[in-house]
Amino acid sequence: AQSVTQLGSHVSVSEGALVLLRCNYSSSVPPYLFWYVQYPNQGLQLLLKYTSAATLVKGINGFEAEFKKSETSFHLTKPSAHMSDAAEYFCAVSGSFRGSTLGRLYFGRGTQLTVWP
Amino acid sequence: NAGVTQTPKFQVLKTGQSMTLQCAQDMNHEYMSWYRQDPGMGLRLIHYSVGAGITDQGEVPNGYNVSRSTTEDFPLRLLSAAPSQTSVYFCASCAMYSGANVLTFGAGSRLTVL
Numbered sequence: 001a002q003s004v005t006q007l008g009s010h011v012s013v014s015e016g017a018l019v020l021l022r023c024n025y026s027s028s029v030p031p032y033l034f035w036y037v038q039y040p041n042q043g044l045q046l047l048l049k050y051t052s053a054a055t056l057v058k059g060i061n062g063f064e065a066e067f068k069k070s071e072t073s074f075h076l077t078k079p080s081a082h083m084s085d086a087a088e089y090f091c092a093v094s095g096s097f098r099g100s101t102l103g104r105l106y107f108g109r110g111t112q113l114t115v116w117p
Numbered sequence: 118n119a120g121v122t123q124t125p126k127f128q129v130l131k132t133g134q135s136m137t138l139q140c141a142q143d144m145n146h147e148y149m150s151w152y153r154q155d156p157g158m159g160l161r162l163i164h165y166s167v168g169a170g171i172t173d174q175g176e177v178p179n180g181y182n183v184s185r186s187t188t189e190d191f192p193l194r195l196l197s198a199a200p201s202q203t204s205v206y207f208c209a210s211c212a213m214y215s216g217a218n219v220l221t222f223g224a225g226s227r228l229t230v231l
Contacts, residue, residue, distance in 0.1 A: 034219075036222075042224060042225070043121075043207055043222035043223055043224045043225055046219055046220075049219060090159060090160065104150070104162065104165060104175075105162075105220060107159040107160040107161075108159050109158060
């Protein structure tokens with residue numbers, strides 16, 4: 001079975017500071033891992049995804065995440081926070097359907113990022 | 118290209134009423150799904166479909182029905198609304214090729230059951 005744990009439901013940083021959002025997963029199959037972002041009153045948008053190629057994945061808006069199999073982690077980072085990064089972030093791991101990993105994602109509970117001026 | 122379109126955006130129901138949340142996509146995606154989002158709970162899968170005529174249950178299917186008569190549409194039906202179904206509902210779709218799994222989400226439908 002697949003599951004995701006996001007450590008910290010709220011993270012606050014100052015503008016220009018490092019952003020680190022933590023995600024640990026469990027999966028019975030080689031996982032696909034994702035980070036999505038949700039701005040207020042909007043749907044989710046894909047930030048980045050890991051699909052077993054490079055372990056360091058670069059996404060949009062300067063975010064990146066590193067897949068660490070030994071730690072079952074997929075933490076999201078950004079070197080310098082911007083006010084526009086304030087949003088809720090969700091980590092997700094792929095499930096399986098009849099042997100395929102198609103589509104079925106298991107989401108963490110989300111981390112609300114606040115950026116202070 | 119509209120992507121995933123959900124209607125209505127907002128709805129207020131009384132306990133026991135029925136309604137249908139509509140979802141349509143114009144990307145020819147075979148896979149479509151419905152999630153509900155509740156504070157502190159993340160997104161939980163309600164039902165999903167891998168093609169016309171094929172649906173299956175997700176994590177929290179009770180109280181909801183779905184059907185998939187066309188590739189484009191995947192409506193979610195609440196037969197007898199309950200206050201516990203107050204939530205934000207998201208429809209999401211993706212193409213059926215291995216390794217993709219990149220869901221495209223609709224903007225959401227906020228449902229309140231009184």
